[in-house]
Amino acid sequence: MGRYIIRRLLIAIPTLLVISFVVYAILALAPGDPLSQFATNPNVPPEVREHIREQLGLNQPWHVRYVKWLIALVKGDFGYSFMSHLPVINLLVERLPNTLAVVGVAYVLGVALAVPIGMISAVKRYSIFDHLATTFAFIGFSVPTFFTGLLLIIVFSINLHWFPFIYDSTLKVRDLASLIDQMKQSIMPIIVLALFDTATLARYIRAEMLEHLPLDYVRTARGKGIAERLVVVRHVLRNSLIPVVTLVALGVPAVFAGAIVTEQIFRVPGIGELLIRSINDSDTPVVAAIVFLFAVLVVLFNLIADVLYAVLDPRIRYA
Secondary structure, rough: OHHHHHHHHHHHHHHHHHHHHHHHHHHHHHHOOOOOHHHOOOOOOHHHHHHHHHOOOOOOHHHHHHHHHHHHHHHOOOOEOOOOEEEEHHHHHHHHHHHHHHHHHHHHHHHHHHHHHHHHHHOOOOOHHHHHHHHEEEEEEEOOHHHHHHHHHHHHHOOOOOOOOOOOOOOOOOOOOHHHHHHHHHHHHHHHHHHHHHHHHHHHHHHHHHHHHHOOHHHHHHHHOHHHHHHHHHHHHHHHHHHHHHHHHHHHHHHHHOOOOHHHHOOOHHHHHHHHHHHHHHHHHHHHHHHHHHHHHHHHHHHHHHHHHHOOOOOOOOO
């Protein structure tokens, strides 16, 4: 197992290098100028614009800028934002708690709900619960998150005035009242994302369990007199989770990248909202850092998923 992990990590290095090169090339060759705000301002002389361009390194060829960016990245320096002139790492650290408080909680809640819903739905196939769960799942992953978000805003914010529809990033939790305010402003985006995650994962868990329930090893376990609850949980559910682990593991990087649509709807100042704004502003260092970090997380959690396969199924061995 140790050699397998080391080999995968060594393979990940050239993979990430190629990804970083492609991403930076696309961003550098894409239309848009980060200094366009100065170009339309008559109060900024041309020589000042050229000086700013030189300070940002925009007067150099893009491949030279890429090499410098990559060298700095290896040292842990993500560069400076063209727009805010702040270190990119500071922007990410500032936005990450908001993303984890909404997207992260929603994802954990979605996984926690999907496992029992999918399991009970498979065990009680064609029951009322199964029909309700299947209907819920189809609605959950068929309806776009922006529609669900707008619907919740109309019902609970505009009509009922229960929850605020604008996320207040300046709110600090210091006492019970501020904690309640934080929960109120987070509950609608969490519901939107958790509904989609639960529906998607519950369908996969139900389908996998339905494939395993009629198999011989399940009948053998029942024939040995093992309680039905233990047969379902220890044998059927454990084997059914092997393909689901891939979905869950690959969904974790999306948590750190933020829910772009949902953060835009509820004005959550998270990583996803920062990414969209940076793309619109042609803020290459910020966009490149976010996309590269997302690629690193995808590679890392792919490896974690492979390791979990061996934990769930003892027959799987890595040389």
